[in-house]
Amino acid sequence: DxxxxxxxxxxxxxxxxxxxxxxxxxxxxxxxxxxxxxxxxxxxxxxxxxxxxxxxxxxxxxxxxxxxxxxxxxxxxxxxxxxxxxxxxxxxTVVFPATQKHIQKYRRQESFLLEETAEDYLSITLPFIQEQRFSLQWVYNILEKKAEAERIVFEDPDPKTGFVLLPDFKWNQKQVDDLYLIAISHVRDVKSLRDLTSEHLPLLRNILHKGQESIFGTFGLPRSQLRVYLHYQPSYYHLHVHFTRLGFDSPGCGVERAHLLQDVIQNIQSDAGFYQSRTLYCPLRADDGLLKKYKEKGKI
Amino acid sequence: DxxxxxxxxxxxxxxxxxxxxxxxxxxxxxxxxxxxxxxxxxxxxxxxxxxxxxxxxxxxxxxxxxxxxxxxxxxxxxxxxxxxxxxxxxxxTVVFPATQKHIQKYRRQESFLLEETAEDYLSITLPFIQEQRFSLQWVYNILEKKAEAERIVFEDPDPKTGFVLLPDFKWNQKQVDDLYLIAISHVRDVKSLRDLTSEHLPLLRNILHKGQESIFGTFGLPRSQLRVYLHYQPSYYHLHVHFTRLGFDSPGCGVERAHLLQDVIQNIQSDAGFYQSRTLYCPLRADDGLLKKYKEKGKI
Structure with missing residues (x-):
């Protein structure tokens, strides 16, 4: 032919x-x-x-x-x-002719490991978070049932130790192999790992245990098949915990960003000020405003 | 020829x-x-x-x-x-002749999260490791230059704080994007994280700093682009440290198995007995003999 x-x-x-x-x-x-x-x-x-x-x-x-x-x-x-x-x-795969949007979409950012001391947090990271004023309206909408109410898998309504558990957007809920849920605390004043002290132990234990139980009840996965962790830096500054299936390489479960909830609880148990005093390591993408702040101070 | x-x-x-x-x-x-x-x-x-x-x-x-x-x-x-x-x-990669253990090792298995208390380690894990007597001959071959000598990227020959740095088998060394090296200590009596105490701080700091320097010198990657960690459980019970490129999802870098070397150093600095007293979490494959031991004791 x-x-x-x-x-x-x-x-x-x-x-x-x-x-x-x-x-x-x-x-x-x-x-x-x-x-x-x-x-x-x-x-x-x-x-x-x-x-x-x-x-x-x-x-x-x-x-x-x-x-x-x-x-x-x-x-x-x-x-x-x-x-x-x-x-x-x-x-x-060829995209032709391609627009600037296509080109941006496929561009990857390098990551840099930030070494954030306790002082760095107070003098650089915290002011940056406060000045950014990331909107958390979408989180409050979930907590107040103004959005995504039908997606909620479990809720403990207690204002101090309660939380809402729902599937992450990355999970299509069709198979448990890549199970991915998020627990969002009702408490609104915990920005990240850095704010956690012994006063939050009942909250953290409650999220861990009720989260595990509810996932077992709803999806049949026992706690020995779950990876339960927080991100630092988180992608939004309202306390939330990730539940993913062990054995599934979920994006963001790497040791440079994830903190096992069980370890967090143990760390605070042995030292109430653990997360206020430690140097924490976390990856930042090249286009992250926080990275720029650290670069300006000659810290990276 | x-x-x-x-x-x-x-x-x-x-x-x-x-x-x-x-x-x-x-x-x-x-x-x-x-x-x-x-x-x-x-x-x-x-x-x-x-x-x-x-x-x-x-x-x-x-x-x-x-x-x-x-x-x-x-x-x-x-x-x-x-x-x-x-x-x-x-x-x-060819493993020949292969034992049943090799065949088991490469067979895909479900993973279970083990919760190993300090007592569990002493009464279950340690006896299991000792009774298995995994051969470390291939490690000693490397340390003694009887094998893979030409692959060594860097060596610090000090018997207490020294180590050999060489590319992991998984890395073909053609691009730094998936850079993966292993530092193997000259010290032979550290089986895993569980054995590390303040006496090993000079060794751990030396591996961290000289490993980072040597990777920067040889491959041009600065320390802000490296993820440096230990596995628990390790795949062989002789102290070794993984150096992989940040941003590359290397297998085994998940929070359930990897421990950032910088965190390990900080943990031991604040508590010399940290790794002897803590509950450690680690994934075990369904066919792992250790999992069987824990199941027999009704612990998983």
Missing amino acids: TDTDCAEVCEENVLCTFETSAVLSESARDKNIFVHGKISGQDAVVILEKTPIQKEVLGQILSESSLKLQMRNDIYSTYQLQAPAHLNEIKT | TDTDCAEVCEENVLCTFETSAVLSESARDKNIFVHGKISGQDAVVILEKTPIQKEVLGQILSESSLKLQMRNDIYSTYQLQAPAHLNEIKT
Whole structure:
């Protein structure tokens, strides 16, 4: 079919003439890369992603490839395997012509690890939070049942130790494999981990235990299958706790940002001022206003 | 060099005769697969993982590959790209001969969160570790330069505070995006976090600071881009520290298993017996012998 052949050649030409301007983002784990460039002078975004290894062609991959030994130690050896191209395709997506919005959307921000001492918190982070005045109206709407009331899985209405439990937006509730719920406290004056003291122990224990019980009752997952944690920095400054399924790599469960609720409780039990006195580490994205403040002070 | 050529051909044959018994696990996200099979009648585990897309060869990939159009909709189109094999390698690890333990290790399992009190550690976990007598010969081979000597990135030979720093097997060293190195202490009597006391502060600080410096010197990543942590439970009971790139979701960096080295140091500074007295939480896979011990005692 000459028409198809011609179309294919033209398609090939499209990427042949692609001139790379910048790598917008890439993930070594996901094995993908997002690239901004030009095709005939117009903006384009090209996304490459390696494909999952298919069981069905495994035998062929192992028998039809060439192997280059890299390292051997005892019973372990590693190789570079070069497979026939048709058994090892790369998924390619082209956005053409692309707008500035597309280009922004695919741009990734670097993260930096902030080392926040107790003094840094008081002199830099706290003033920044106060001056930003992030709106928490959407949180109050949930607590007051003005929004998302039908999504609530459980509520303890106690004004001091109570909370509302509801599914995170990232979870579609279709399977428990990626279960993700959020508990939001009724108490409104706890901005983050930094505000927690022994006076909050009853609140924290209540969230942990009733949250676990209610997830077991509603979704059948026992507490041994749950990862329960707070973020620091949180994405909004009203106390909330994440419940995700153990074994599911939920975004934001990394040790640099997540604090296991059970550890938080133990830390406060042994030192009521733990979170007021400690140096806390947290990742900040390159475009975060807080990072800018720390950079201005020469702290990062 | 005919010897090398011959060795390479033999290596190829090893996988040519590989007979698949079962897929132990696979990840569509990570693009890897763990396969159990036989080589000349003996058990082997073969791990294939696609490699991250390297910026450096992106131009070549785009210009030297063939493209097959799959779908077009408005400004979006998708293709299957077939790249030259040397630009699209698959990282291959062979464990041969493999024991039942290896096969178990790579089989996908549910995880359970263990709540290990100080007493549980002494009465259940410690006896289990001692009775298992996991071989650490491969670790000693590295420390004594009997294996992998050419992979060492940095060494501090001090017997008390020294360590060897080398790339983790999971990292191919082609890009820093998924940088992953391991520091292994010369000290041999620290099994895990549980053994760390104030006497180890100089060792821990040395690993943190010299590890960060050496990674900055060799790979150009400053400490603000590094996540430095220990695992509990570790996969082998000889003190080692993980250095991974912040922003790269390295497997095992979740809050349920990882402990930030900076936090470990702070914890021991404020309480020398912190890790001997605390309840520690850690995930255990369904087939872990330790989980069985805890189940027998009715603890999980």
